[in-house]
Amino acid sequence: MIKAEAKKRIEKLTKEIDFHRYNYHVLDKETLAPAALDNLKAELFRLENEFPEFIFPSSPTQRVAGAVSGKFKKTIHSLPMISLFDAFSQNDILAWQERNENYLKKTLKPIYYCELKLDGLAINIKYEKGLFILAGTRGDGKVGENVSSNVKVIASVPLNLRRPEISELKALGLSEIEIKNFLELLEKGIIEVRGEAIMTKKVFVELNKRYQAEGKTLLANTRNAVAGSIRQLDSRISAERKLDFYAYDIIFSSGKDSDSKVLSRGELIKTRGAADKLASLLGFKSLKYNTLCQGLEDVFSFYKEIEKKREALAFEIDGVVVKFDDLKMWEILGVVGKAPRYMMAYKFSAEQATTRIKNIIWQVGRTGALTPTAVLEPVRVAGALISRSTLHNFDEIRRLDLMIGDTIVIERSGDVIPKVISVLKNLRSGEEKIIKAPKICPICEGKIDRVGEEVAYRCLNKNCYAVNLRKISHFISKGAVDMEGVGPKVIEQFLEIGLIKDAADLYTLKKEDLLSLERFAEKKADNVLKIIEIKKKIDLAHFIFALGIRHVGEETAEIISKLLISDLEMMEKGKGVFSIASLIKYFLSKNLDYFQQINGLGPIMGESIYNYFQDEHNLNLLKKFDDNGVEISLTAFLKKTKIENKNFKDKTFVLTGSLLSLTRETAKDKIKELGGKVSADVSVKTDYLLLGDDPGSKFEKAKKLGVKIITEEEFLKMI
Ligand SMILES: [Zn+2]
CATH class of the missing domain: 3.30.470.30 (DNA ligase/mRNA capping enzyme)
Known part of the structure; x- marks a missing residue:
């Protein structure tokens, strides 16, 4: 925040806090929940720390609660x-x-x-x-x-x-x-x-x-x-x-x-x-x-x-x-x-808090109804860090007279997603933006309408939600990008409160987003984020399959990637990865004929692939993957140019027990990919034993031989 802005905000906060304090302490009237008032004070305190030149003697942070009324000695x-x-x-x-x-x-x-x-x-x-x-x-x-x-x-x-x-x-x-x-x-x-x-x-x-x-x-x-x-x-x-x-x-x-x-x-x-x-x-x-x-x-x-x-x-x-x-x-x-x-x-954690609205996003529900969700500056309410709040419908926005940039009071009871209670309009700076209803569906870009007296806007495409859910679920499925621990149920949760609109959005998730969700404890959130992070590097065949191009199954994806590999190998110059931008460039440089003549594809599949890369909607999605840091990994093909990781190079690993965030197969692939070896039994030549839950006899043997034992967490760190 720049100085002038901070000064203005400090003055407004001071006034607002004083107003509620006076009501509370002198008039015995509560106009803002004490916990929410504490949030405002905390914000003021933070700003004053950052800009000490604006600490005024009259600031609420400079005195203790209460004022003496005249009616008593x-x-x-x-x-x-x-x-x-x-x-x-x-x-x-x-x-x-x-x-x-x-x-x-x-x-x-x-x-x-x-x-x-x-x-x-x-x-x-x-x-x-x-x-x-x-x-x-x-x-x-x-x-x-x-x-x-x-x-x-x-x-x-x-x-x-x-x-x-x-x-x-x-x-x-x-x-x-x-x-x-x-x-x-x-x-x-x-x-x-x-x-x-x-x-x-x-x-x-x-x-x-x-x-x-x-x-x-x-x-x-x-x-x-x-x-x-x-x-x-x-x-x-x-x-x-x-x-x-x-x-x-x-x-x-x-x-x-x-x-x-x-x-x-x-x-x-x-x-x-x-x-x-x-x-x-x-x-x-x-x-x-x-x-x-x-x-x-x-x-x-x-x-x-x-x-x-x-x-x-x-x-x-x-x-x-x-x-x-x-x-x-x-x-x-x-x-x-x-x-x-x-x-x-x-x-105890507050059940009401103040925070600011950073943005409003619209998501399409199961019935096609468009629901606005407020994206908030993360704030702790009743023990949980909250970054989203549903607003139900457009009338709710109008009723609250809500604008982007507003300071609001939110309330959370139990594990329910918090709701916006009121807007502190006195804190407006004049920079707030009016919230407009969407003109087209944010998901399928199709027409939307407000039916009769209904308060909700709807996407007229009846399959909008289902198709989108299916697309994203396909992307994360086995054989595609394979995000273990992130199933269709979790994807539905993400869609419901507008955390994601498409698969590329998965890569923008933050911990505080996940903690706002039901049944998402710290550990689960960490695991999900870890697996998404690992899957920022995606094998080419898996990625092509994951896109869900019509007629393109796992086998076809394999054929295309094998064909592309020699060209791409030159483009990536031995780094083992290349960007999605270069993938787009590559596909756009080829004409319809090229794809139709690929051995094993035939004219229908060829056309389907060609068309996919001509569609602006699809290109935007691909660009989004690129922007969010997703890269194509060539390691599965390029045995000569493995990514060398000194933790793994020429080291022998043995696995025992079941792992939490990845299968043993994935773990083995990863070890090999990074230059390590996997052996079935523990011996003096074993460098590491990767220990999962419920380990077998290998664990005892490794202990006897003094083999270094690592947990799944340590293993993920090594990666
Ligand atoms: Zn739609």
Whole structure:
């Protein structure tokens, strides 16, 4: 992005984020899903990183959530109530640990304390000499609103801190002197307990039922309901909302309010785990799920476990918070910018997200209906990387007032392909393009029509979809290009969401395209892409057969390629491959007579081949193969000019077990093609044993003889 463009985008993003933030935090009204708002913030953050000269003091990235409204008295926090950095993936968390290691210039093996990230309102409650004296919201982080009367009505907030038994404190691992110091502070000093005020799902449902019966406005969600109750001048309303409170931090100050001194972290209580237990000894509710994790592997499994339990929990959560358990580390790591280094919000994947529309493509469905699909800038939604979204029909585009280049909100539920929810029109730059309905069928180039009152455009060629599916399925079939692992079912999936229109498009597929599909896990996507990559070099006879030229079967294709080979050998000058462009050139240089007189072909086949290369549609397809990097391999014929690969040259391979992404026959051909030998039995002369699933006795023998054993994955890398 160029500077001027970036500046414009940054300004628009700032305005848009501020608009939704104000609605949410000040007016208690949700106008954009929090997860989608996070996407906008992330985009702004990225742009500001790239163009730091455009970071303005008023940028949403430069402040913490919330603004103080005028209706409450203000309260100044003893320590700022900071917001957290967000992580959405294991990679984000790994990067966080790495940043900390770089910051401290040493390897870390920390113990983390993981807590549920409750979705409510952050509150700071101050106790002096064990008595509730004040409760404040986060506000702008430094100054909050005094909401004491509304927090006092929360039944799970103690108005007097409970005095723990000495034995209980001992069990926390406190020494005698620490116990004495703590009890003294409880009697004379200030203890601040920070935590989240929440509403349970059950209360939320009950209240809404009642409100509906009474004809009152319904609560939008539990978080809104909490904010609305706490930031409410009438505490009777707060009381009927039956809120709950869970603590997540304790701050100790010695001395009286006027000249109190905040103790540093770890000074009185050493670990976050102990502090959490202490909160419950002081009379607060505690979350039984919070747990110690030895390293990040533990953190990742905790996250997964909680994500599974999420639905069944009594309250809403939006992730887990990963904290250094050792509170001394909190002091050492400190705060950077607006958030601490020592903890991280590890959020669940968003179910709504924002991204931009790069293009619209039309695909023909089984019934001939033309469906528009939006090609998106890849974005993570509910755990999956998404690059496509179906738009159903042209009316949908008009209803949403969608343009190419627009920033949109998409939503994904379960494994369903995501849908476009809305367009953020304020973010338009003026460069967006109007989306037009197609005039001809994008597949067969035939006529299309809009039948009667129907919303869909249709290709009038009844066989359009079926013929196309058959063509592509033929291309990948055995005897043709032979893409094992990519069957007609997979091709149908590709066609359905418009990933491909023809066989040449297979070579443009990217991993994120495949991950948007049903039943496509990471491993399957990798395998499919690997096999397509291998099949970028196609043997001449196989390629000619794969084109599906009328009357041209496997044998005919073989005859033609043998005939062409001497000519082509000269053209490719010993490289073993030649381009499809030269293949086209070759065919175009011959006249009808030439093909009809080829021995073994006859006039009908000859004419069919000649005509194929005269057709513009076909030539375009061939050119597309060329553009997408497909080449013709001559290795099957040119034994003298094998492609030499030092991994294979004069090396002897033995195969055992079954392979995942290719047959043993293909693997053997490949080894020979690259200059290697294949032997049936393991001996001292064997260089490599290629190990598949369920291997036979050769595996044991190879181990005994010390033969190098390679996996399928290693083998594919060698290729
Ligand atoms: Zn068509």
